Amino acid sequence: MTLAVLSIICASSCNERKFHVSGTIENAADSTLYFENMSLNGPVKVDSVKLSADGSFSFDGNAPTAPDFYRLRIAGQIINIAIDSTEAISVKATYPSMASQYEVKGSDDCQRIKELAVMQMQLQAQVSMIARSQQLGADAVSDSISSVVESYKQIVKLHYIFKEPMKASSYFALFQTISVGGQPTLIFNPRSSESDVKVFAAVATSWDTFYPNEERGENLHNIAIEGMKDVRLAQSRKAAQAIDASKINATGIIDFTLTDNHGVKRPLSSLAGKVVMLDFHIFASDKSLQRIMMLRELYNKYHAAGFDIYQVSVDGDEHFWKTQTAELPWICTRVDDSTQQVLQLYNVQQIPTFFLLDKNCNVVKRDTQVKDIDAEIKALL
Numbered sequence: 001m002t003l004a005v006l007s008i009i010c011a012s013s014c015n016e017r018k019f020h021v022s023g024t025i026e027n028a029a030d031s032t033l034y035f036e037n038m039s040l041n042g043p044v045k046v047d048s049v050k051l052s053a054d055g056s057f058s059f060d061g062n063a064p065t066a067p068d069f070y071r072l073r074i075a076g077q078i079i080n081i082a083i084d085s086t087e088a089i090s091v092k093a094t095y096p097s098m099a100s101q102y103e104v105k106g107s108d109d110c111q112r113i114k115e116l117a118v119m120q121m122q123l124q125a126q127v128s129m130i131a132r133s134q135q136l137g138a139d140a141v142s143d144s145i146s147s148v149v150e151s152y153k154q155i156v157k158l159h160y161i162f163k164e165p166m167k168a169s170s171y172f173a174l175f176q177t178i179s180v181g182g183q184p185t186l187i188f189n190p191r192s193s194e195s196d197v198k199v200f201a202a203v204a205t206s207w208d209t210f211y212p213n214e215e216r217g218e219n220l221h222n223i224a225i226e227g228m229k230d231v232r233l234a235q236s237r238k239a240a241q242a243i244d245a246s247k248i249n250a251t252g253i254i255d256f257t258l259t260d261n262h263g264v265k266r267p268l269s270s271l272a273g274k275v276v277m278l279d280f281h282i283f284a285s286d287k288s289l290q291r292i293m294m295l296r297e298l299y300n301k302y303h304a305a306g307f308d309i310y311q312v313s314v315d316g317d318e319h320f321w322k323t324q325t326a327e328l329p330w331i332c333t334r335v336d337d338s339t340q341q342v343l344q345l346y347n348v349q350q351i352p353t354f355f356l357l358d359k360n361c362n363v364v365k366r367d368t369q370v371k372d373i374d375a376e377i378k379a380l381l
Helices: 003-015 108-132 138-161 168-174 194-210 215-239 288-305 318-325 341-345 373-380
Strands: 018-026 032-039 042-050 056-062 068-074 077-083 088-094 102-105 177-180 183-186 257-259 265-267 275-281 307-313 331-334 353-357 363-366
Touching: 018 068, 018 077, 042 056, 042 068, 068 168, 077 088, 077 102, 077 108, 077 168, 102 108, 108 138, 108 168, 108 177, 138 168, 138 194, 168 194, 168 215, 194 215, 194 363, 257 331, 275 288, 275 373, 288 307, 288 373, 307 318, 318 331, 353 373, 363 373
Parallel strands: 018 088, 275 307, 307 331
Antiparallel strands: 018 056, 032 042, 032 068, 068 077, 088 102, 177 183, 257 265, 275 353, 353 363
């Protein structure tokens, strides 16, 4: 083999990004530990190992382009983990209680998934205890189960999903289940709950922003849209009214409110029903005037048809910003030290940049994905 060929092979292998999962499962000698990828179609075996007396294991894989989900399994005992890029994750557990009693290091997301898994088991224990109660009638059992499930959902939404919707742990929370009457049931059910649909849509929108064109994000959007249709259809049957499916609005927007150049608080969601360009801009930049002229042209062309611009400035000088935006016809807002989190919500890493939102408040594309801005706007109107 020539030196040139060896160099090419080495360059290819050296550039291949890997993740690493290792650890020990005690009291599991001679047991088979499976490492499985949790694909959208179910678990797929990646690797396995027969554990020795010390219970050590090690698995490697190609780094994903977006967070992906795997599990370590011995029989029915499962440890769920999320892989993001080239993480090195360490797991220490003891069989047969590994599903609830394990340590994980190297990933904050995996730690959050552990917390959610333990909380899910506790919820299941509560539900089972209520279902076995002989002092409660059928209606009281149903109401009590609904109450504890709703309490669980509120905690998960507040402390996990809405706090960091772009995280793998938030995605994981959406698909947790409990067994009710022997049947597995989604805790967040987009087929029957409008509020649960919005939770799915919020995570979908965030994943589109942080991981554009990834299959899991697209799947979440499909679930949210179909769920909203199902919910509205059920509502229409109950009210004996027909609803135009084309007007169904799955509001999965990552919303925020900023104050405009006239002192008015402007929620981004106030533009629902329009095609929106969410534009992040700095007027102090050399090419600001050229960009503003481009935006004026788009606004003049399409505003009457339902197009609008929500602009977020990062200029430090408030007076300068107000002067520059005094004659602009669209919504002009500005972030300061107390509202910098808006940039994090949309993963803004460079300025200027923009996002296109459709009439249902979903992020459709960011500027790096747009080749023909006129064509994109026309397609959404």
